[in-house]
């Protein structure tokens with residue numbers, strides 16, 4: 001009996017649970033059906049002729065079809081989220097309109113313009129995909145709430161100059177920019193690369209050295225990185241050692257990877273759109289195609305290297321997780337080119353209309369019917385099918401190394417000259433430092449004070465707090481310095497967002513240790529000192545930048561507060577919120593002068609990604625000064641007192657009334 005009732009109870013519970021799970025889907029289905037039923041309208045000649053008197057749409061798309069066709073309904077649903085276009089079904093039985101336009105083919109689509117004229121929509125096949133693609137690309141048709149960004153072709157001071165490009169070609173400048181970003185910025189967030197992250201790095205550099213179709217100077221760099229990595233027998237490497245090979249500090253001839261980013265086909269209409277993630281996709285498509293052409297014995301080498309690199313290092317952890325799940329769920333076919341293409345299309349379909357989508361470069365199922373009409377097939381029932389053989393042929397040609405355009409590339413001799421200059425100035429700085437140290441040693445009466453000559457923003461803020469009579473809160477920097485190479489050291493570096501871009505690993509700790517001698521010199525600077533103290537100069541320069549940045553980021557944070565904060569969205573490298581995030585800060589800062597460096601990226605990764613609690617804490621405390629908080633507490637206290645006062649007042653009145661009542 002008891003068991004029976006328990007069973008019933010259990011059955012009811014599981015029923016409720018199921019209901020709870022499926023309820024949202026049922027509601028969604030019903031809502032979609034309702035929307036469809038309400039918005040799919042049959043049009044008559046009378047309605048069409050008066051359409052523009054009551055509507056502000058720029059176009060009216062008339063889908064002429066047989067009564068049993070679903071095309072008009074599907075297109076109405078597809079285009080519901082677009083502005084400036086309306087869709088109407090016109091049945092073949094609607095004699096008036098059919099005769100007026102002389103329609104003989106069902107289905108077919110006609111556009112009705114405000115001027116009163118009709119034009120037939122030309123598509124390769126009378127099918128949903130083709131119609132949808134053609135209609136959403138009509139001038140003026142935009143996704144609701146996403147107006148296209150007007151690209152200012154003429155350079156304005158805050159944006160990079162727009163580089164005109166051919167949208168059906170791949171550019172080497174994008175690929176080199178991706179390498180620069182990946183190797184100098186993304187990897188630099190990891191002071192020590194060890195354990196399970198080391199193999200992905202080795203494989204990534206391995207496939208780059210094998211298949212990257214780069215210029216000789218870049219290939220020399222990739223090859224030296226690859227052989228250096230393969231010779232590392234320990235299970236960890238320091239990023240700063242990796243960087244020395246990358247920057248060719250040994251000055252091997254004709255070896256360099258250009259610095260900086262020059263996005264061309266991966267340019268976005270705003271600085272937070274496209275760029276590095278676009279470059280990453282392009283790079284991996286190129287590598288898979290090159291591996292295929294080289295008839296590599298292991299066709300999975302590139303997809304696996306990509307998956308593991310993304311998993312271990314990709315700046316947008318949210319994207320990496322999604323990608324991981326996608327790859328796990330997909331069949332890693334032997335045909336790597338097609339595999340990556342279909343995975344990419346799945347990502348495109350998920351992100352279509354998301355906040356991270358550049359309105360000027362909408363996410364589509366790629367290649368579009370315009371780019372490769374033969375890649376698209378339509379079944380007899382009007383369904384879309386990919387022609388995979390044609391798609392493979394298209395991909396092999398599109399990403400082929402001999403079609404990659406060299407436009408906008410920095411000249412090789414310039415790159416090498418710059419590298420030599422940098423090397424020379426680095427040597428000069430080292431020499432200056434050594435001289436300074438020698439001077440300190442030779443002058444024993446010098447008072448050595450280990451003052452930090454490069455205060456971080458955090459330290460600045462602490463100083464401010466100390467001035468206000470409060471204790472500094474964070475001692476991570478000091479602790480980190482003591483534990484070089486350990487977690488503390490990482491924390492110390494991560495807590496300093498204004499580190500120089502090329503400073504990583506134990507380098508900073510070493511620098512801090514060297515400081516006393518230089519700081520000591522600072523006190524006696526009045527003595528005619530001809531040594532150029534580059535450290536001091538750089539410190540001042542970075543400090544000024546840091547303060548400027550801190551001010552601008554404070555302003556940004558305050559303005560962001562006014563927006564609705566969604567769930568913590570994915571953080572892309574330097575803080576790009578994608579796919580449901582706010583989409584506020586890009587891979588490149590909004591101000592071109594504002595060089596986001598390694599330290600900043602570390603701070604972003606640490607604050608916004610690696611530690612979700614930290615993210616929320618920082619989100620909660622954004623923009624509230626101590627005065628705000630005190631005012632809040634004061635107001636809270638006053639309202640409590642007011643409530644208490646009212647309560648006692650009414651209690652007193654009621655008591656008086658009760659007394660009066662009992663007396664009478």
Ligand SMILES: Cc1cc2nc3c(=O)[nH]c(=O)nc-3n(C[C@H](O)[C@H](O)[C@H](O)COP(=O)(O)OP(=O)(O)OC[C@H]3O[C@@H](n4cnc5c(N)ncnc54)[C@H](O)[C@@H]3O)c2cc1C
Pocket residue numbers: 265266273274275277278279280281282285310318319320322323340341342343344345347348351354356357358361362363366367570578579580
């Ligand atoms: C591994 C990975 C995972 C990501 N996950 C997310 C995520 O979860 N959320 C998020 O918001 N963003 C994510 N991104 C970023 C996102 O996919 C886009 O890269 C970014 O929004 C820029 O889009 P885009 O318009 O430049 O085109 P991209 O999708 O970056 O494509 C770059 C270029 O590749 C070509 N192309 C497009 N589709 C295909 C295809 N199917 N096959 C071959 N070539 C194609 C086109 O020429 C296109 O211009 C991810 C990026 C990567 C590399």
